[in-house]
Amino acid sequence: MSLASSVLEGKRLALARLLSQIENNHPDGQAALGDLFPHTGRAQLIGVTGAPGTGKSSLVNRLAFYYRNPPEGEPQRKVAIIAVDPSSPFTGGAILGDRVRMRDLSGDPGIFIRSMAARGSLGGLAPTTASMVQVFDAAGFDIIMIETVGAGQAEVDIARLAHTTLVVEAPGMGDDIQAIKAGILEIADILVVNKADHPGVENTERALRSMLELAHPAPRIFKHHGHFERVESPQANPDRDEAWLPPIVRTIAIKGDGVPELVSAINDHQHHLVESGERENRDRARLQAELDILIQDNLVYRWRKSVSDAQYREILESLIARKISPHQAARDLMNGGHGT
Amino acid sequence: MSLASSVLEGKRLALARLLSQIENNHPDGQAALGDLFPHTGRAQLIGVTGAPGTGKSSLVNRLAFYYRNPPEGEPQRKVAIIAVDPSSPFTGGAILGDRVRMRDLSGDPGIFIRSMAARGSLGGLAPTTASMVQVFDAAGFDIIMIETVGAGQAEVDIARLAHTTLVVEAPGMGDDIQAIKAGILEIADILVVNKADHPGVENTERALRSMLELAHPAPRIFKHHGHFERVESPQANPDRDEAWLPPIVRTIAIKGDGVPELVSAINDHQHHLVESGERENRDRARLQAELDILIQDNLVYRWRKSVSDAQYREILESLIARKISPHQAARDLMNGGHGT
Numbered sequence: 125m126s127l128a129s130s131v132l133e134g135k136r137l138a139l140a141r142l143l144s145q146i147e148n149n150h151p152d153g154q155a156a157l158g159d160l161f162p163h164t165g166r167a168q169l170i171g172v173t174g175a176p177g178t179g180k181s182s183l184v185n186r187l188a189f190y191y192r193n194p195p196e197g198e199p200q201r202k203v204a205i206i207a208v209d210p211s212s213p214f215t216g217g218a219i220l221g222d223r224v225r226m227r228d229l230s231g232d233p234g235i236f237i238r239s240m241a242a243r244g245s246l247g248g249l250a251p252t253t254a255s256m257v258q259v260f261d262a263a264g265f266d267i268i269m270i271e272t273v274g275a276g277q278a279e280v281d282i283a284r285l286a287h288t289t290l291v292v293e294a295p296g297m298g299d300d301i302q303a304i305k306a307g308i309l310e311i312a313d314i315l316v317v318n319k320a321d322h323p324g325v326e327n328t329e330r331a332l333r334s335m336l337e338l339a340h341p342a343p344r345i346f347k348h349h350g351h352f353e354r355v356e357s358p359q360a361n362p363d364r365d366e367a368w369l370p371p372i373v374r375t376i377a378i379k380g381d382g383v384p385e386l387v388s389a390i391n392d393h394q395h396h397l398v399e400s401g402e403r404e405n406r407d408r409a410r411l412q413a414e415l416d417i418l419i420q421d422n423l424v425y426r427w428r429k430s431v432s433d434a435q436y437r438e439i440l441e442s443l444i445a446r447k448i449s450p451h452q453a454a455r456d457l458m459n460g461g462h463g464t
Numbered sequence: 465m466s467l468a469s470s471v472l473e474g475k476r477l478a479l480a481r482l483l484s485q486i487e488n489n490h491p492d493g494q495a496a497l498g499d500l501f502p503h504t505g506r507a508q509l510i511g512v513t514g515a516p517g518t519g520k521s522s523l524v525n526r527l528a529f530y531y532r533n534p535p536e537g538e539p540q541r542k543v544a545i546i547a548v549d550p551s552s553p554f555t556g557g558a559i560l561g562d563r564v565r566m567r568d569l570s571g572d573p574g575i576f577i578r579s580m581a582a583r584g585s586l587g588g589l590a591p592t593t594a595s596m597v598q599v600f601d602a603a604g605f606d607i608i609m610i611e612t613v614g615a616g617q618a619e620v621d622i623a624r625l626a627h628t629t630l631v632v633e634a635p636g637m638g639d640d641i642q643a644i645k646a647g648i649l650e651i652a653d654i655l656v657v658n659k660a661d662h663p664g665v666e667n668t669e670r671a672l673r674s675m676l677e678l679a680h681p682a683p684r685i686f687k688h689h690g691h692f693e694r695v696e697s698p699q700a701n702p703d704r705d706e707a708w709l710p711p712i713v714r715t716i717a718i719k720g721d722g723v724p725e726l727v728s729a730i731n732d733h734q735h736h737l738v739e740s741g742e743r744e745n746r747d748r749a750r751l752q753a754e755l756d757i758l759i760q761d762n763l764v765y766r767w768r769k770s771v772s773d774a775q776y777r778e779i780l781e782s783l784i785a786r787k788i789s790p791h792q793a794a795r796d797l798m799n800g801g802h803g804t
Contacts, residue, residue, distance in 0.1 A: 154791055161789035411783050411790065418794035423763040426798070443751050449501035450751065451494055454758035458766075 127152070128159035131263050136236070139263055143238055146255045157255055160262035165407070167204075167261040168394060171286030173272045173311075178294040179318040181207070182377035183386075184271050185229065190383050191267050192234055200234070201266035206256055207239045208249060208272045208282055236265065250281040254414050257285060283311050285410060287403060288393045290386075292316045293332060295324035312370050314389050320374035320382065329372055336370060368396050431457060467492070468499035471603050476576070479603055483578055486595045497595055500602035505747065507544075507601040508734060511626030513612045513651075518634040519658040521547070522717035523726075524611050525569065530723050531607050532574055541606035545577045546596055548589060548612045548622055576605065590621040594754050597625060623651050625750060627743060628733045630726075632656045633672060635664035652710050654729050660714035660722065669712055676710060708736050771797060 127145075130138030145153030170187075174180045184205060191201040229235050238256065240249075253270060260268050272282050283289045291312035315332050317325060371389050375382030397403035436457065443453040467485075470478030485493030510527075514520045524545060531541040569575050578596065580589070593610060600608050612622050623629045631652035655672050657665060711729050715722030737743035776797065783793040 158789040158791060162786050165786055408784050412780060414790045415780065415783060415793050415797075418790055419767070419797055420760065420764055422794055422798055423767055424760050427759070427763055440752060440755065443755060444748050446502050446505055449498040450754045450758055452498060453755050454762055457755075457759055458762055 126156070126159065128156040131156070131160060131259065132163065134264060136233070139236065139259065142259055143256055146259065147240060147252060149252075153255075157258060160259060163262035164258045165261065167257070167265055167268045169257060169286040169288070170267065170269045170390060171272070171283040171289040171311075172269055172292060173283050173289065174292030174294075174316075174318075176273055178292045179377045180271060180273070180292045183290075183292060183316065183318055183375060183383075184269050186375075186377050186380050186383045187269065187387065188229055188235055188267075189380075190387055192229070192232055195384075202234045202264060203236075204260040204263075204265040204268045205235070205237045206253060206260075206268065206270045207237070208253055208270065236260070250285070251414065251417055253282050254285055254410070284413075287397055287406060288313045288390055290314045290316050290390075292318050293328055294319040295322040295328045313368065313393050314386070315370050315372045316386060317372060317374045318377050321376050325374065329374070332372055336372075367400055368393065427458075466496070466499065468496040471496070471500060471599065472503065474604060476573070479576065479599065482599055483596055486599065487580060487592060489592075493595075497598060500599060503602035504598045505601065507597070507605055507608045509597060509626040509628070510607065510609045510730065511612070511623040511629040511651075512609055512632065513623050513629065514632030514634075514656075514658075516613055518632045519717045520611060520613070520632045523630075523632060523656065523658055523715060523723075524609050526715075526717050526720050526723045527609065527727065528569055528575055528607075529720075530727055532569070532572055535724075540574070542574045542604060544575070544600035544603075544605040544608045546593060546600075546608065546610045547577070547579045548593055548610065576600070590625070591754065591757055593622050594625055594750070624753075627737055627746060628653045628730055630654045630656050630730075632658050633668055634659040635662040635668045653708065653733050654726070655710050655712045656726060657712060657714045658717050661716050665714065669714070672712055676712075707740055708733065767798075 127138055127142055131142055142153055142156055144150075146157065172180055172184050184207075188203045188205060191203050194200055229237070240252070240256075257268055257270065270282060270286055289311050291314075293315065294317070315336070317329055317332070319325075371392075373382060373386045373389050375386055377383075394403075397406070439448070439453050439456050442448045443450060448456070467478055467482055471482055482493060482496055484490075486497065512520055512524050524547075528543045528545060531543050534540055569577070580592070580596075597608055597610065610622060610626055629651050631654075633655065634657070655676070657669055657672070659665075711732075713722060713726045713729050715726055717723075734743075737746070779788070779793050779796050782788045783790060788796070
């Protein structure tokens with residue numbers, strides 16, 4: 125039986141093996157993903173990001189626990205968690221509190237947790253995460269949470285994979301940190317003030333609220349790669365983002381306080397996405413961005429095979445000796461290394 | 465007379481016009497840059513980065529003033545400042561305190577200041593900045609300071625253009641902000657604690673020192689673009705980064721305190737770069753990274769012209785309908801849109 129069929133049947137070992145193949149950029153992993161792809165598109169993708177120390181991991185833990193043990197009348201969901209840490213090894217954040225999570229959730233076959241460190245992924249963090257999301261989606265996980273640390277471009281790219289992005293804050297962070305995180309706020313669908321029993325919670329909430337008011341809801345556009353033109357969906361509604369003002373939800377993750385309210389806000393946002401047609405827009409944009417990156421990588425790979433190391437080195441040396449400019453060097457190499 | 469010759473002769477108007485052409489990706493700008501390129505490679509490039517509120521701009525201002533008005537026995541230098549703000553418009557940082565600078569430095573023909581906002585640059589912020597640096601270099605500026613705000617990937621890419629990178633901190637920032645900035649610390653050649661008369665300066669310096677000790681000096685490698693292989697210079701010394709421990713310098717930029725000590729640290733670092741061969745390594749790596757990005761952009765541009773909008777759209781729709789996977793779609797489009 126193929127790896128893809130085993131994953132579709134819910135075999136955890138097969139799932140784990142496929143995720144490793146994808147993380148290592150193994151060709152078998154890509155082949156299996158091709159078979160699984162028609163089974164994707166059903167899962168609800170939730171991004172969770174925020175600075176270290178905000179209690180993000182505990183919150184993700186609690187959300188997973190809620191979805192696994194819902195109140196009467198709500199359906200139980202299968203939950204996957206992808207914890208991505210793009211920061212450098214020396215911040216020591218790569219473990220991402222897996223042990224904390226495990227205490228409540230281990231042994232539950234309806235949950236699967238996968239950690240990924242920056243250095244462990246070949247071919248880029250965001251493309252690898254996108255592939256992993258597709259595997260979990262095909263394997264029948266209803267909720268896929270993507271957890272990232274920090275505020276860099278890598279986190280933003282990854283958060284954009286999600287349908288609903290939670291940005292987690294905590295009291296006691298100054299004005300400077302808020303300014304740095306302005307870029308992160310732009311991608312927030314829901315703002316969470318965790319550790320809401322800590323002093324300063326009113327200040328944090330007030331600061332967030334004033335930043336939200338400052339932020340004209342910017343159109344949610346994927347980073348433009350190279351010279352690709354954006355193909356707009358005919359259903360695209362240019363006012364779509366004006367219709368959703370990110371709510372601020374207070375939580376105390378270690379006690380579970382505020383988690384039902386947060387789930388309710390997530391459901392509201394999902395409902396908004398479907399009603400406004402924005403869910404389809406985001407799915408389209410996500411797939412197109414993935415396609416564009418794959419084409420770019422393949423073009424470079426194909427071209428690199430057409431130029432010998434000696435040719436590349438010779439032109440690079442002319443550039444470094446300042447005999448030719450970077451644009452001239454690029455032109456020469458594009459013409460097979462024989463000059464113009 | 466050509467624009468390039470006018471720039472070489474030191475005409476400020478020509479310089480300003482060329483910088484605008486480069487910012488707008490105008491072909492004339494690239495042609496002029498080709499003529500100027502053989503005249504580059506002499507300037508000393510200093511990157512200055514740090515969070516908003518650290519007083520970075522005042523510090524850059526003071527450094528420029530020092531280089532323009534050096535103590536007896538030190539040579540006067542021509543100074544260019546490129547102030548780049550990759551943050552989103554709603555943080556309101558795009559002005560970058562030009563007026564503050566102007567009071568001390570305006571009217572001095574030996575100084576040129578250029579601000580650049582993220583939205584004002586076509587074709588990427590780091591490549592545009594690299595071209596501007598080359599223009600100033602050819603035009604005979606001895607010192608080129610590149611100032612960026614924040615801690616994202618864009619700032620890191622820009623900082624890597626420099627020979628010497630200063631990371632500016634200020635007292636009163638908590639542990640959380642330090643953790644976020646871990647990535648920025650990795651690129652620091654010199655750490656500056658500005659506003660050193662503010663309370664908490666010892667704590668900030670202690671926190672930085674312990675982070676420096678944690679940080680195994682990571683090899684300074686350019687971001688790997690696509691599938692390019694790295695051509696190593698035969699002179700490359702794998703231990704080069706172990707030899708420089710970033711010093712911590714206290715300054716009070718608004719009073720000018722600590723600026724002579726900072727210049728001295730910068731000179732020490734430049735000396736280290738030349739002695740260790742690292743200056744040549746960094747120049748090589750910078751030019752190779754620029755070449756690789758140009759080739760990638762050109763490949764995508766050339767390919768995009770070979771595929772019609774209708775072909776691209778048809779395959780994209782098959783992808784979105786989940787009839788084909790992203791990898792299959794990429795393969796189809798690479799083969800001219802006719803399927804495999």
